[in-house]
Amino acid sequence: MSATVATPVLEVQSVTxxxxxxPPVEALRGVSFVVxxxxxxxxxxxxxxxxxTLLHLMGTLDRPTTGSVRVTGxxxxxxxxxxxxxxxxxxxxxxxxQFFLAEHERALDNVADGxxxxxxxxxxxxxxxxxxxxRVGLGHRGSARPTQLSGGERQRVAIARALVGRPAIVxxxxxxxxxxxxxxxxxxxxxxxxxxxxxxxxxITHERAIADRLxxxxxxxxxxxxxxxxxxxxxxxxxAGPVRGAPAPPRxxxxxxxxxxxx
Amino acid sequence: xxGKASPSAGALAPGDLWRVAVVGLRTRKLRAGLSALGIAxxxxxxxxxxxxxxxxxxxxxxxxxxxxxxxxTVTNGESLFGQPAELPVAAxxxxxxIGPVTEVQYTGAVGxxxxxxxxxxxxxxxxxxxxxxxxxxxxxxxxxxxxSGRYLNPATATEPVAVLGAAAAQRLGIDRVFPGERIWLGNxxxxxxxxxxxxxxxxxxxxSVLVGFPAAETYLxxxxxxxEIYVRAATSEVDAVDAVLGATANPEAPNQVNVSQPSSALxxxxxxxxxxxxxxxxxxxxxxxxxxxxxxxxMVISVLERRSEIGLRRxxxxxxxxxxxxxxxxxxxxxxxxxxxGVVLGTVSTAVYASTxxxxxxxxxxxxxxxxxxxxxxxxxxGLLPALRAARLSPTExxxxx
Numbered sequence: 257m258s259a260t261v262a263t264p265v266l267e268v269q270s271v272t273x274x275x276x277x278x279p280p281v282e283a284l285r286g287v288s289f290v291v292x293x294x295x296x297x298x299x300x301x302x303x304x305x306x307x308x309t310l311l312h313l314m315g316t317l318d319r320p321t322t323g324s325v326r327v328t329g330x331x332x333x334x335x336x337x338x339x340x341x342x343x344x345x346x347x348x349x350x351x352x353x354q355f356f357l358a359e360h361e362r363a364l365d366n367v368a369d370g371x372x373x374x375x376x377x378x379x380x381x382x383x384x385x386x387x388x389x390x391r392v393g394l395g396h397r398g399s400a401r402p403t404q405l406s407g408g409e410r411q412r413v414a415i416a417r418a419l420v421g422r423p424a425i426v427x428x429x430x431x432x433x434x435x436x437x438x439x440x441x442x443x444x445x446x447x448x449x450x451x452x453x454x455x456x457x458x459x460i461t462h463e464r465a466i467a468d469r470l471x472x473x474x475x476x477x478x479x480x481x482x483x484x485x486x487x488x489x490x491x492x493x494x495x496a497g498p499v500r501g502a503p504a505p506p507r508x509x510x511x512x513x514x515x516x517x518x519x
Numbered sequence: 520x521x522g523k524a525s526p527s528a529g530a531l532a533p534g535d536l537w538r539v540a541v542v543g544l545r546t547r548k549l550r551a552g553l554s555a556l557g558i559a560x561x562x563x564x565x566x567x568x569x570x571x572x573x574x575x576x577x578x579x580x581x582x583x584x585x586x587x588x589x590x591x592t593v594t595n596g597e598s599l600f601g602q603p604a605e606l607p608v609a610a611x612x613x614x615x616x617i618g619p620v621t622e623v624q625y626t627g628a629v630g631x632x633x634x635x636x637x638x639x640x641x642x643x644x645x646x647x648x649x650x651x652x653x654x655x656x657x658x659x660x661x662x663x664x665x666x667s668g669r670y671l672n673p674a675t676a677t678e679p680v681a682v683l684g685a686a687a688a689q690r691l692g693i694d695r696v697f698p699g700e701r702i703w704l705g706n707x708x709x710x711x712x713x714x715x716x717x718x719x720x721x722x723x724x725x726x727s728v729l730v731g732f733p734a735a736e737t738y739l740x741x742x743x744x745x746x747e748i749y750v751r752a753a754t755s756e757v758d759a760v761d762a763v764l765g766a767t768a769n770p771e772a773p774n775q776v777n778v779s780q781p782s783s784a785l786x787x788x789x790x791x792x793x794x795x796x797x798x799x800x801x802x803x804x805x806x807x808x809x810x811x812x813x814x815x816x817x818m819v820i821s822v823l824e825r826r827s828e829i830g831l832r833r834x835x836x837x838x839x840x841x842x843x844x845x846x847x848x849x850x851x852x853x854x855x856x857x858x859x860x861g862v863v864l865g866t867v868s869t870a871v872y873a874s875t876x877x878x879x880x881x882x883x884x885x886x887x888x889x890x891x892x893x894x895x896x897x898x899x900x901x902g903l904l905p906a907l908r909a910a911r912l913s914p915t916e917x918x919x920x921x
Contacts, residue, residue, distance in 0.1 A: 308919065312915045315834065317833065317834065317913075317914040317915050317918070318913070318914075318915050337838065337839060338838050338839075338840075341833070341836050341837060341838040341839075341841075342836060342838075343836075344833075344834060344835065344836040345835065345836020345837075346836065350831075350834040350835070352831075352918070354827070356827055356828075356830075356831040358542070358828075359546070360542070360545050360546050369835065370835060372531070372535060372539075372832075372835060372836075372837075373531075373832070373835055373836035373837045373838075373841060374836060375529050377532070378532075378534060378535065417835075
């Protein structure tokens with residue numbers, strides 16, 4: 257593994273994934289990259305490029321055919337289904353294109369459910385949920401039902417749910433896919449803000465424009481990483497795999513990452 | 520972070536399990552209600568059948584207790600040659616001298632005499648009524664009373680005067696007593712002075728027209744032999760009295776005397792009623808089975824429909840066991856909901872019916888406990904397969920195959 261300065265949160269190493277259909281589908285053909293703590297990374301590629309499969313593997317929802325995936329240093333291959341569930345409960349947050357909010361529950365409880373399986377008591381879950389809602393700018397909407405919220409607000413609730421347990425990494429799957437452009441911009445700004453606050457976020461998208469807005473882009477095509485670059489010009493913080501250029505620059509406090517955001 | 524111990528997942532707290540178990544019921548109220556209804560009907564049927572039979576049994580036993588279990592009847596049996604035997608005229612007096620006997624009353628069947636509303640009624644329309652001579656305190660002894668009028672007394676017992684049993688009054692079309700009312704009895708008029716209430720312990724009195732012993736002898740050619748002796752004994756000594764009654768009533772031929780305890784026949788009747796319950800319990804069981812199929816059906820559909828919820832929960836960190844428990848708990852909850860509704864419905868219908876019959880309301884613990892238990896088991900069995908399927912669903916399949 258390459259020398260890294262930031263602590264690696266997610267390490268994907270020589271990962272392949274073959275679906276045993278007839279004929280077998282090779283969704284990933286040797287993917288490697290590292291996401292360091294506090295990074296905001298876009299994984300971009302057209303549909304069929306393997307990025308959804310990559311999301312499954314990063315999110316420990318599926319296991320690679322070969323290669324290894326490590327989340328916060330824990331190798332997925334060594335863990336039972338039960339342990340992986342606990343890993344997801346405590347260290348990985350998901351944001352989905354379809355939001356997946358429970359419509360009969362108010363926003364606060366939807367967010368609190370992010371901690372349901374982490375063994376946290378209800379009162380604490382609600383406290384954390386209120387804090388998370390405030391972080392995404394919806395502190396005043398906690399008692400609203402998802403049906404009373406706009407699409408952008410729903411996605412904010414979903415993001416709050418992903419953040420509520422302060423996971424090591426947040427995986428956002430096409431988070432703006434169901435939103436109009438204004439709301440998409442707002443969600444991206446929110447992700448940037450959260451990133452500035454120290455959160456590690458991976459955004460999976462097929463939209464080049466969205467990817468270009470984020471500090472680092474990992475481009476996937478036909479099951480391979482074809483490009484991994486930082487918009488700031490330097491190489492990615494925790495890059496393994498096809499690294500270009502010099503070793504990663506030291507990362508300071510979270511606050512001084514603002515310059516990395518280039519339109 | 521590398522080297523941190525693997526995080527471990529525990530079971531949900533009871534409150535959280537409750538919250539996830541009611542998700543399906545809260546979001547699909549109508550459907551949940553309908554499938555719980557199946558269970559409710561089955562449990563209600565079972566609770567109502569058991570409750571009603573217990574209540575009716577309790578009612579009957581209360582009636583028996585009110586009437587007393589210490590009544591013994593002595594009837595004339597048959598002689599060695601199959602002829603009706605006669606009880607000695609002195610039998611009531613002799614029985615009265617048995618220590619624990621508290622009261623002795625008797626009737627004597629008056630043969631070959633029929634009773635009609637009037638002489639114009641064709642003689643064939645006897646209404647299956649019998650005529651009997653009666654001692655003077657019969658009603659209280661057999662546990663009945665007068666519905667109207669008064670009973671025979673030493674004066675009226677010598678005159679052509681009759682008192683009607685409850686069924687006899689009904690068949691003759693007489694429902695109240697007024698002065699000068701008479702019936703055609705043995706080719707002469709008898710005046711009606713009273714009508715009895717039903718006598719559940721001694722139904723033979725209900726269909727009898729009762730006259731005084733002297734009147735029967737005077738006007739109807741009665742020989743004065745009692746045919747039925749109604750004996751009240753101290754309750755604790757009933758068996759002892761029973762043992763000596765035959766020999767006391769007819770010392771010459773104790774084997775020509777029948778002794779019985781009418782209340783034991785009623786108790787047997789109460790037991791016989793319970794035997795009919797099997798059929799209705801079976802019907803309730805079928806309803807429960809149908810309800811179980813309904814619950815299994817809704818759970819299978821629920822799992823199919825809620826793939827994305829299952830996927831989301833897996834992504835949020837739910838283990839297979841969490842998902843399995845959630846759906847199992849939902850099925851059990853649904854079924855218990857139906858079961859509880861059924862217990863309430865069954866109890867209410869028991870209460871309504873029992874109160875119209877003036878029975879004590881009895882819902883045995885077996886009925887409601889069994890109803891709830893059956894619902895619990897049904898929920899667990901019906902929910903097991905869908906819950907296993909839900910848990911087996913891989914998170915990626917659940918989330919991305921919409």
